[in-house]
Amino acid sequence: MGSERDECSVTIDGIAPALVVLFRRAAAIAAEHGRTWVGVEDLYAALAEDERAPLWWPRVGKPRRTRGVSVAVLSTELPEDTVPLSYNEFRDLVNEWIPGPTPEIGPEDPATVTYQISGPHAEEFTAMIERS
Structure with missing residues (x-):
């Protein structure tokens, strides 16, 4: 294998601009943790850390909420209920x-x-x- 490194590049056409921000943050999280690749974990972390990201969450004693009804949009600091x-x-x-x-x-x-x-792992990937 020598010094050859695995490389993967992806092009996505037709995404929401907010995803560019999310992918960039995931890349920054990976770099902050000493990695040169972005994994699913970094994407989850980027989603969870953004307090502006809408989270619709079930609340104790209240009906299930979806986009079709009056939605409670919560920050990542979820209330106790x-x-x-x-x-x-x-x-x-x-x-x-x-x-x-x-x-x-x-x-x-x-x-x-x-x-x-x-x-070296291109075929497997x-x-x-x-x-x-």
Whole structure:
């Protein structure tokens, strides 16, 4: 393997500008932790640290809230009356946050992702991506 390094570059067309900010913050978090690559963990950390990020959270004794009703938008400093969630409940709640169609916003065509991988593990990484 010598000094050859794994490299992966990704191009995403058709994303919201807020994602550029999120990806940049994730890259900064990775660098702050001494890494030259960005992982899923860095993305989670970037999502969780932004107090401006909207979080819709179930609250004790109140009906489930979604985008379709009066939504309580909370900061990352959640009030005490929120409901603790299991992983499956959290995953279901996150899926409720996904907005419906926005035909007047964004590009005409659906978003696309392209990538290039090189290095000693390129074949393994490509196989992993293509299986997903």
